[in-house]
Amino acid sequence: MPDGPYFSPEIETMGRGDLDALIDERVRYTVQYAADHSPFYRHWFREHRINPDEIRVHEDLLRLPLISGKTIRENQPPVTPEFRFLSTDWSNVFTIQETSGTSGTPKGFFLTSDDWKRYAEKYARSFISQGFSSRDRIVICASYGMSVGANTMTVAAHKIGMGVIPIGKCSFDSRILRNYRPTAIVGSVFKLLRLGRRLNAEGVKPSDIAVDKLVAGGESFAEESRKYLSEKWDCPVFNTYGSTEGSMCGECTRLNGLHVPEDIVHLDVYDPRLGSYVPDGECGRAILTTLLPVGGKSGMLLLNYDTEDTTVILSRNKCECGRTHMRIYNPQREAETAWIFDNAMNRVDVEAAVFQTENMEDLTGEYESFIDEGEVPGEEVLRISVECLDTGKCNRKGITDRVIDRFLKYKPGLALEYVEGNLKIAITFTEPGGLELFHQKGRPRRLIDRRKKA
Numbered sequence: 001m002p003d004g005p006y007f008s009p010e011i012e013t014m015g016r017g018d019l020d021a022l023i024d025e026r027v028r029y030t031v032q033y034a035a036d037h038s039p040f041y042r043h044w045f046r047e048h049r050i051n052p053d054e055i056r057v058h059e060d061l062l063r064l065p066l067i068s069g070k071t072i073r074e075n076q077p078p079v080t081p082e083f084r085f086l087s088t089d090w091s092n093v094f095t096i097q098e099t100s101g102t103s104g105t106p107k108g109f110f111l112t113s114d115d116w117k118r119y120a121e122k123y124a125r126s127f128i129s130q131g132f133s134s135r136d137r138i139v140i141c142a143s144y145g146m147s148v149g150a151n152t153m154t155v156a157a158h159k160i161g162m163g164v165i166p167i168g169k170c171s172f173d174s175r176i177l178r179n180y181r182p183t184a185i186v187g188s189v190f191k192l193l194r195l196g197r198r199l200n201a202e203g204v205k206p207s208d209i210a211v212d213k214l215v216a217g218g219e220s221f222a223e224e225s226r227k228y229l230s231e232k233w234d235c236p237v238f239n240t241y242g243s244t245e246g247s248m249c250g251e252c253t254r255l256n257g258l259h260v261p262e263d264i265v266h267l268d269v270y271d272p273r274l275g276s277y278v279p280d281g282e283c284g285r286a287i288l289t290t291l292l293p294v295g296g297k298s299g300m301l302l303l304n305y306d307t308e309d310t311t312v313i314l315s316r317n318k319c320e321c322g323r324t325h326m327r328i329y330n331p332q333r334e335a336e337t338a339w340i341f342d343n344a345m346n347r348v349d350v351e352a353a354v355f356q357t358e359n360m361e362d363l364t365g366e367y368e369s370f371i372d373e374g375e376v377p378g379e380e381v382l383r384i385s386v387e388c389l390d391t392g393k394c395n396r397k398g399i400t401d402r403v404i405d406r407f408l409k410y411k412p413g414l415a416l417e418y419v420e421g422n423l424k425i426a427i428t429f430t431e432p433g434g435l436e437l438f439h440q441k442g443r444p445r446r447l448i449d450r451r452k453k454a
């Protein structure tokens, strides 16, 4: 059982030249595998007049078109009679997974036992990079079922020899933490914040329990909310970015970006307007390509898949942890980006404005925001609602000023519109449980654009 510092030392610390050569070898094999085994790709290569043999190195992937979640949905029932992305015989399929379906029909994914090994490897590397070992015992709050996350973490824990408490949700009794003394919890930032508040209300302090690491995943978050969560739990919070589609990146103990397991998933950052990759350090869409080792088999693979998440490649240089695999900035959902007067803003910008240390003396951290048309033409209104611990004692003036200042701080275009009176920002305060999102089903939406589309 590997007890760190690496799960697969040879590959995780491989020099850039060797790693790039390995990636290119896998690009060639994977493209050929797709052409040979996937009805969708066989047709796709023909339709776009691409000879799979001509895709030799990872840069050649740019010559291939992008696909998206929509492409997958259009190539599975009920649109087509068969699952056209299925790239193996049904008898080789070990599990069938689905994406959550928040943006339409769930996408079906087929995993062979080979795929499972690679999915678990990605999580195992991430756990080890965060200091996990066979001595750890982890509560898994992510839901089991058809999404791949919780199950993969469990298999990864088995590989590491780590204990698992497979609760599958964050609304568990605090006796779990007191009696079984887990050392870590994996869940979403907001669920971990709520769990912390509940423990606090029950009089349980971080020092009463054994948790010394939290792993956050499932949604992007502001650095400010991570800092707050880390203070409340008095332990580090590690970020992860995983999906059923196969992205699984994790922060190591250095907390300087998420390592991409480059030998298993290839990630490009792309600018849809330019139709090209953006240079390292610039923001673009994360495009992923499954990589199979030569001889490997897969139930479903993706080439040039547009995740619709935005990110930045921070570095391809060796990390202080010794890993050579590239690091990316915490990805944000494009669906949570809105445009006001031609300026982009993301849900996470609102979160950063809310989660400032002084605000958090009065707030729970729960928030939601709306963009509306103003009362006069050419006016737009950003409404931010925050939940107070006690509406009677909340410093409304101080919070309002700080939220607006922080929100506009890195948005000079919007700051100008605000000064000129075209952009109004309204902060409202609710009692606990008073936000609209508590009445919604599914994943809470914290930034809702209610303007009529032009």
Ligand SMILES: [Zn+2]
Pocket (backbone or CB within 6 Å): 252, 253, 254, 259, 319, 320, 321, 322, 323
């Ligand atoms: Zn590192």
